[in-house]
Amino acid sequence: MIVIMSRDSSEKEVNEILERLKGLGLSGHLSSGVERAVIGVVGKVYPELKDNLELMPGVEEVIPISRPYKLSSREFQPRDTIVKVGDVSIGGDELVVIAGPCAVETTEQVVSTAKAVKAAGATVFRGGAFKPSTSPYQFRGLGEDGLKMLSEARAETGLPLITEVLTPGDVDLIAKYADIIQVGARNMQNFILLDEVGRTRKPVMLKRGISATIQEWLLSAEYILAQGNRQVILCERGIRTFETYTRNTFDLSAIPIIEKLSHLPIIADPSHGTGKWYLVPPMALAAVAAGADGVMIEVHPNPDMALKDGAQSLTFENFQGLMSKIVLVAAAVGKKVRVPSKV
Amino acid sequence: MIVIMSRDSSEKEVNEILERLKGLGLSGHLSSGVERAVIGVVGKVYPELKDNLELMPGVEEVIPISRPYKLSSREFQPRDTIVKVGDVSIGGDELVVIAGPCAVETTEQVVSTAKAVKAAGATVFRGGAFKPSTSPYQFRGLGEDGLKMLSEARAETGLPLITEVLTPGDVDLIAKYADIIQVGARNMQNFILLDEVGRTRKPVMLKRGISATIQEWLLSAEYILAQGNRQVILCERGIRTFETYTRNTFDLSAIPIIEKLSHLPIIADPSHGTGKWYLVPPMALAAVAAGADGVMIEVHPNPDMALKDGAQSLTFENFQGLMSKIVLVAAAVGKKVRVPSKV
Amino acid sequence: MIVIMSRDSSEKEVNEILERLKGLGLSGHLSSGVERAVIGVVGKVYPELKDNLELMPGVEEVIPISRPYKLSSREFQPRDTIVKVGDVSIGGDELVVIAGPCAVETTEQVVSTAKAVKAAGATVFRGGAFKPSTSPYQFRGLGEDGLKMLSEARAETGLPLITEVLTPGDVDLIAKYADIIQVGARNMQNFILLDEVGRTRKPVMLKRGISATIQEWLLSAEYILAQGNRQVILCERGIRTFETYTRNTFDLSAIPIIEKLSHLPIIADPSHGTGKWYLVPPMALAAVAAGADGVMIEVHPNPDMALKDGAQSLTFENFQGLMSKIVLVAAAVGKKVRVPSKV
């Protein structure tokens, strides 16, 4: 932490800072040759110290020089985290394709979709039984019945299952059915929920909040890691900007940034990232080219009949078409895709 | 709902839309003289229909023409909602001033602050016992011990109490201590929590999410109202934009917009809205001039020792100075402020 | 400027930084007790040095500690700049009200509007003869004919005139007619235009760009000041955010921030700041309460017939109603308004 004094600060004010630091068991190192007096804080600081020091007379600004996240940082763990789910590895040199409907509607819908996406090359199946909805009058999911339908789809195809948890009280229920627990964008800063999924020993996929900075996202991952659950997967799904043509602005630069700052795997979700089915294939390919560890794609047997997010869902045929291109782009950037024998 | 066909859509495509609507128990009214074919949908539509119809061939865009919120709208209830808490009325011609520390630290801190803000003219006391923190390594509040300290402050001063709930499992506990339950910005779309506070019969203050549109905010209020709790107060506290000088961009235009769209009272929180104590007084006055039903101000005996948000807290003296100006601006816009006898 | 080394930087890397600084005629002051090595740069740095040093091995981040604007800063000039236009002072204890139509349409329109706004208490008249339009198919203004009509309005009422310049080639023409030259939001970073208006000796009102930070805005003011024109007035008129209900998000916190950082006067434009006529009065009052040196309001005899921005224009009657409230709020915050004798 560095304390920058204002240009007209007095020696007395500088001394008061040094005294305050001393009182906190820290010490200050004064550089006075620079444009203005600058105090380097030596010792272990706490986050709120910045606010407190900035209120002291003569202080212009306080700049933290350590990143506030630790367990999620590459400084802390240089080697990549690889999350294993059955025989699927997320975070290594294999590109993972997660696919399935936004919301579970019927057993037939999920089973047929699971079979279709498996045939096309997906290795994890997704589907929501508890759905966050902006309006109380929208479809909110089938609940545990939906989880049972998802289990049938897993039984039929062998694909591991990812599904979303909305609230701490449901974590045990979700953990009973899911192979990967998803924490959605709206819950990225639901800290009690993060604590709770951190206490399970299931892999957790943490989506980026629509207005979360990358640092805040890593701090939310830190909540899960701090509870002892090291199987965290990050998922970029678009941020909110002024542009209204797309539902969100899909921030693909988050992929190489996360790769630089953190050892955690990073998945891209172009379905939510764009909100329009015809933008999903180019943006899925872009995510692969940018180095994502995987993509998550919404697929529905009849998007124009879907109870949720039909506008961003691919048909079986479009998904198959996309997979054939993903294979080529993945190869171009040195990632392996598990190609199903019959495609 | 209006379906706008693309310029080159065929008669067959238009007929398919009309058939689809018929199958849903709706009907379509075709205007073909306009620049392109336009179908007005007659009957009660469901929100997902927009997505579904947009996927049909020949459709350019589907435009909803009803607002998705109902119970919170002024169309539904033209007269203002007035929330009563003890002898305080929120939403009428009295300007409510809510004040207190960000986080509860000690009994002495909350009691002395409650006395000071009451003496200066505040009519509701605020303080957080459960604190949302971006980092797991920051102070997260004193929990129920903090609630007990807040109760002492209420006992000493008679000021009703507002405090924040973070998770559905704590709603009963908070409701036991609080006169008004606060749902924070990060939880504005924690729908399970909204359901739960909607089931209590305590007034709820719902803060706007940092990336929430006004429509989404009203839809979140709708969750609470739909559970039968009609005592909802909205609170603007700043949105996230590109500007980094302030912690958030305090969107004061939300005040007259809410007044136009909804019957619910609207409070402004310049402390979170700006993040800097020296911006709080001018922005509090601005909120009053814009027509807010009240302001919520963070006050701390020693901001530079505060465990949370010291940078945005006023000292007792600064709060008193602000109150003397609030009285004048409130009078200028025709709002009453309860002036304590001894100031 | 402070150079923060990465945690694993070597002594050799630190020495290379020190050498590089020496080669530039600067020196470096090393603090090594802190969490990581930190080098304070002593001497006069150039802005691009930050980029250059950040590319050197072992460097984590380079943090500038001087603000990049000088002439516009309060550090440089502690006393307020007061811009005089005829007998109107902008930046002192008088609240200035600028009013008039968005675009000049006819002589009758501008003359009748000028008379009406003068009668209600406006002290500067506004009107656009050269209009920036998002689309080439929209109305782009009457050009010099419009300037002549504006001059007639001035002749009839004695109100000084503010009008917008769009391009360097028109600066002389505009300067011939205008008492204050307006540089619009879209041109805030049209640096050649800033140079050019900086070479005139007419007061310049510089609007904030819709995506400009406050620092960028002051740097644009710096362009004008650096040419020797010290009569610069800033104008907040809303920034672009995700919220779509308003045309822009009117950032009123800019008012006290500018007052803190700069000696230049600051005006607020709620007409562009909100884009809706019924939001203009509450936001104009809010701006006054926040400490603005003035407000600029669009007024039109028949807003629903206006060739431009009718949706945000007040009728004569609504403007008069607003003025009667502005007088009260201004008084509450200690600002004077020149009240016309006949109102």
Next chain:
Amino acid sequence: MIVIMSRDSSEKEVNEILERLKGLGLSGHLSSGVERAVIGVVGKVYPELKDNLELMPGVEEVIPISRPYKLSSREFQPRDTIVKVGDVSIGGDELVVIAGPCAVETTEQVVSTAKAVKAAGATVFRGGAFKPSTSPYQFRGLGEDGLKMLSEARAETGLPLITEVLTPGDVDLIAKYADIIQVGARNMQNFILLDEVGRTRKPVMLKRGISATIQEWLLSAEYILAQGNRQVILCERGIRTFETYTRNTFDLSAIPIIEKLSHLPIIADPSHGTGKWYLVPPMALAAVAAGADGVMIEVHPNPDMALKDGAQSLTFENFQGLMSKIVLVAAAVGKKVRVPSKV
């Protein structure tokens, strides 16, 4: 254009709208079965009509149903525009790579860079002689001397040249030296400049403004096209959002959106799009995978000595490494890259 009446509008108010339309030579088609009265406007509307009608009593909202851009739309011209510059085609099945330094510094710098990027596979050379700078104290470019140096680079390598114009008065000068005229992000809504470059017969590359919607961008292209210059190339270079880790948020979804809405070629600039050199390669590959017609990359012999934007510039070696990957990804999505014989 569709006029949506409010729920409680009267028959009289509907009739007044119909009369107003009639007076404008338009007609209205009333659908009254829908949730509320809706009037379809028949005939050729002007953009400002929306604002005007919205001010009439009983009107809730007016929705335009035609896109405001014409010449740039794919509806107007279904086949792709291919811009030819020497033997380079932009917009066809060839991927164009534009490379060079941000700013021209010396003849040696530009000539050596031009040779290096040509050797690696670039087909167009870039370099700035007139530079927009946020601060008046930053480097603003070498002016015409810089243009002469760029010409030498072209003479030595045969690469066509793209360089930026900042102001209408310089258009002729730039057109004399450049093969493609660049209009930068800050000038995207400098309408007088757009008119002026529209009057030349040189290809124009129009960068997206940092806060421009896609629709506004196409409307700016429309200015150039409307002057008769049909050789317009669009360039995505990042938009401003709340995320501060990157200089801008590189909006790659703009690539497939432009391809859908417009026939104009679209180039991606990951150097400005990210602002950090180590993010440039992954994002360049992502842009190619998303279907861009080309990429523009900043390359400098010594980025840590660059006078401008060194932080986002690649070294010769890094650029060569990137090119070898671009070739693979381009092939994967069916685009050709001209591979130099000696690489």
